[in-house]
Amino acid sequence: MTDARHPLTWWIWSITLAIGIARGNNPLLAIAVVGCAYLVVRKFRTDAPWSRSFESGLKLGLWILIIRTTFGVLIGTPIPGTTLFRLPILPVPEWMAGIRIGGAVTQERLFSTAREGVILAAIIICFAAASSLTSPHRLLRVLPFSIYQFGLALVIATSLVPQFVTSISRIRDAQYLRGQKLSFKKILIPLLEESLVRSLDLAAAMDSRGYGFTRVRSRYRAISWNPGDTIICLISAFSLLSPTLILISVATPFILIKRRVVVPAS
Amino acid sequence: MITFAAVSLIYPNSTKTVLENLSLTIAEGEFVLVIGPTGSGKSSLLRLINGLVPHHTGGILAGDISVDGISTQSVKPGGLAHLIGIVGQNPINGFVTDTVEEELAFGMESLNVSPDVMRKRVEEILDLLSLAPLRNRSLATLSGGEQQRVAIGSALVMHPKVLVLDEPTSALDPIAAEEVLSILHRLVHDLGLTVVVAEHKLERVIQFADRIVHIDGLGNTRVGTPAQIMSDSDIAPPIVHLARALGLEDVGLTVRDMRRMSEKIREGKYDKKEVPSIASGDLVIDINGVSLSFDNTSVLQNINIKIWAGEVVALMGRNGAGKSSLLKTIVGLHKCSTGSVELLGDNPLTISGKQRRETIGFIPQEPSDLLYGQGVLMECNQADEDNEIDNGETFELLNELVPGISPHTHPRDLSEGQRLALALSVVLSAKPKILILDEPTRGLDYQAKNQLISTLLRYARVLGRTVILATHDVELVAELATRVIFLADGDCVADGKTLDVLLSSPAFAPQVAKVMSPQPWLTVKDVINALEVTR
Structure with a gap:
């Protein structure tokens, strides 16, 4: 793990990608960046629980795209142009004047909402890529003390997510074996109880291990900042000049980073 | 200090x-x-x-x-x-x-x-x-x-x-x-x-x-x-x-002290009591050449086990030996890579709903996974409704297992033993032919453990149903099981009567057996019975 990138590097890298996508406002560019980011994630992620966040981000992004496009087409003011098909217009009360539900769906309208959806989804996927590549705990250790408390709360929340997933599948299995039809409630209640117990345990453990007792924390193994980190960050910063440059910045990790040392999990 | x-x-x-x-x-x-x-x-x-x-x-x-x-x-x-x-x-x-x-x-x-x-x-x-x-x-x-x-x-x-x-x-x-x-x-x-x-x-x-x-x-x-x-x-x-x-x-607290004190009893001659073999009922579970692997790591290898009605089978073995995986394969949560599992002739992967509840009951390591009601009574009524039995029958069953639970208590506020009893009565209310428990005695005190033992014994002996449990608790196995299957690295390394399997391995022998070795006694009851018969 020693030649892994500094966690901040990955976050700077992904944030500049997100900025580039937003500024470029070009769905093709966004898709290209996401594709390239996927290759980077596939090559550099470990087999840790959070390394799957990229897939979750991808799913979330797709959902956002679908929902946004549907709503964008259904609701809102029409953009004139080629009409693709017509939906029945839903009558709305008078006070909602100015909003139309249904009606003609034009090619222009569809394209513009889909394009906004793609860009939004791509930005989310960029953040998912960073969280796939960095351990939340490692990130926490490089944060300054002033935001440490805040960061810690976030890390605990995020590290609970993979545990949530295991708990959900365990509870779902148990309910299935009870011969029950699955419902949200039947899974949610045991899950919430378990998470509550778990968080209390964690808080008690941290408290009794002296967490937060001194303002200054020492570092067992300092996370070093290497020249490679500087280069990635510089290229990322440079790419802010023009959106198309992010295509270079997204690929820099490939040029620079040696293959990660795999820790045997025997 | x-x-x-x-x-x-x-x-x-x-x-x-x-x-x-x-x-x-x-x-x-x-x-x-x-x-x-x-x-x-x-x-x-x-x-x-x-x-x-x-x-x-x-x-x-x-x-x-x-x-x-x-x-x-x-x-x-x-x-x-x-x-x-x-x-x-x-x-x-x-x-x-x-x-x-x-x-x-x-x-x-x-x-x-x-x-x-x-x-x-x-x-x-x-x-x-x-x-x-x-x-x-x-x-x-x-x-x-x-x-x-x-x-x-x-x-x-x-x-x-x-x-x-x-x-x-x-x-x-x-x-x-x-x-x-x-x-x-x-x-x-x-x-x-x-x-x-x-x-x-x-x-x-x-x-x-x-x-x-x-x-x-x-x-x-x-x-x-x-x-x-x-x-x-x-x-x-x-x-x-x-x-x-x-x-x-005196009460001896170590096996060594007790061996010193019980030398005379150990050296006596006793009639050997034959343990009747129960493998006479119907074939209930047929595990035929089952192998299982996840991500290219083999978890179970070519397991062949037949389990009969009325048997109480204990699955033992180290942490990670494949006990839970085998249980999950039996209940139909894992699809085996090769081989087949049959529960009373049915494939466990295909049964669901009422048929599942009546065929096989499963108590997971965390009994609360099964529970989602806001009160003990609600939980019991749900079970009554599911199984189309008289209202209140499940709660009665719970009262038999552990008397005195208030019907309005939230399941979370029950003790470990009470929660297990609640999960058990919910599962048993469907009268399943097979009952499977994963680590049931974790966190249980002796009293709750004895209650569990007597419930399960009654279920197996009186009703002739089958019980399978995965456990580390040697004393529980000695009291309860008729047969022990020992797993190591996904292989079945021993399968036989409780007495034979437990006595053959010093680490997994119960305390009484260690004290009384070479006499073939596993529990206090065994010792007393043997002494009384001979006297």
């Missing part, structure tokens, strides 16, 4: 006093064992030592507790971190970092210990607890015993004077438990560490204890040497019950 001065504790919104006027002084280098029924306040007593109670949980505390001269009232738990190491019931819930090494360092980082001191201490602990090969491993991939060792290590690395452990062996197989306890024993003797342990499985830990604190759940406590407490305690390991049953003057 630790002084309790007239300590009383009560939680808000509760009428029950947890502790009443407890005065106790624990000297440096003492190994103190805390015993009591579940929910009696053992964990509260342990958490009082570093001030987690009441600083973290609330509660009204009278009297004073001081550790090494520092009163817990004046300092928060963090202020005692250098003095007291505390290991909770589920170590994995308390892990803050990703890898073993980082976890060991976490506490020292919080206390701002300089990096070179940290490096040295981490190495020390890695050696002391034989954790060196695991140093870069992710915590989530460790086995139960390894997790427990890491938790102990991360407490010890702070060089505490007191180590407090809450049920350190409840999730461990007998060998891993022995390992953890002998480490504690060594620390007490080599470093003069003061250790306070709460544990239900007395047979594992009593031989190490210098003193015992017995809490009865009504606020009363008794403190004394193991011999004093064991002379009349209702909570006692099988070995003490044996001494009482044989009418010995």
Whole structure:
């Protein structure tokens, strides 16, 4: 793990990608960046629980795209142009004047909402890529003390997510074996109880291990900042000049980073 | 080292006093064992030592507790971190970092210990607890015993004077438990560490204890040497019950003492009692050449087992030997890579709903996974409705198992034993032909365990149903099972009558068998029966 990138590097890298996508406002560019980011994630992620966040981000992004496009087409003011098909217009009360539900769906309208959806989804996927590549705990250790408390709360929340997933599948299995039809409630209640117990345990453990007792924390193994980190960050910063440059910045990790040392999990 | 001065504790919104006027002084280098029924306040007593109670949980505390001269009232738990190491019931819930090494360092980082001191201490602990090969491993991939060792290590690395452990062996197989306890024993003797342990499985830990604190759940406590407490305690390991049953003057606390005292009985000649083979009923489960693998790692290899009606089968083996995987394959959660499983001729993967409930009942490791009702009665009524039986039948069943549960209690507020009983009655209300339990005795006290044993025996013997349980609890197996299947690395290495399998392996032999070897007796009842028949 020693030649892994500094966690901040990955976050700077992904944030500049997100900025580039937003500024470029070009769905093709966004898709290209996401594709390239996927290759980077596939090559550099470990087999840790959070390394799957990229897939979750991808799913979330797709959902956002679908929902946004549907709503964008259904609701809102029409953009004139080629009409693709017509939906029945839903009558709305008078006070909602100015909003139309249904009606003609034009090619222009569809394209513009889909394009906004793609860009939004791509930005989310960029953040998912960073969280796939960095351990939340490692990130926490490089944060300054002033935001440490805040960061810690976030890390605990995020590290609970993979545990949530295991708990959900365990509870779902148990309910299935009870011969029950699955419902949200039947899974949610045991899950919430378990998470509550778990968080209390964690808080008690941290408290009794002296967490937060001194303002200054020492570092067992300092996370070093290497020249490679500087280069990635510089290229990322440079790419802010023009959106198309992010295509270079997204690929820099490939040029620079040696293959990660795999820790045997025997 | 630790002084309790007239300590009383009560939680808000509760009428029950947890502790009443407890005065106790624990000297440096003492190994103190805390015993009591579940929910009696053992964990509260342990958490009082570093001030987690009441600083973290609330509660009204009278009297004073001081550790090494520092009163817990004046300092928060963090202020005692250098003095007291505390290991909770589920170590994995308390892990803050990703890898073993980082976890060991976490506490020292919080206390701002300089990096070179940290490096040295981490190495020390890695050696002391034989954790060196695991140093870069992710915590989530460790086995139960390894997790427990890491938790102990991360407490010890702070060089505490007191180590407090809450049920350190409840999730461990007998060998891993022995390992953890002998480490504690060594620390007490080599470093003069003061250790306070709460544990239900007395047979594992009593031989190490210098003193015992017995809490009865009504606020009363008794403190004394193991011999004093064991002379009349209702909570006692099988070995003490044996001494009482044989009418010995002293209670022996170790197998060695008891062997010395029972020499005469052992040397007698006894009629050999034939254990009737139960494998005469119908074929219920047919496991035929089952192999299972995840991500190219083989978990089960070519398992062939036939289980008949009326059998009580115990699945044993190390943590990670494939017990749970086999159970999950039987109930139809895993699809086997090769081979087949048949439950009464049906494929477990295809049955669902009512047919599933009537064929096979499953109690998972966490019985609360099954429960989602807001009250005991609601839960029971749901089961009545599902199984189309008379209203109130499930609750009646629960009342038979554990009398006196208020119907309006929330399942979360039940004790471990009561919660298991609730899950059990919900599952049994469908009258399944097969009942499967995964680690049922985790966290159960002796009383709850005996209740479980008698319920399951009645279910198997009277109704002729089949019970399969995966467990580490040798004493439970000795009392309950008719057949033991031993798994190692996904292979079935032994399959036979309980008596034969348990006696053939010293590590997995119950206490009574160790004392009475070479006589083939597993439980106190076996001994008494044999003596009576011969007399």
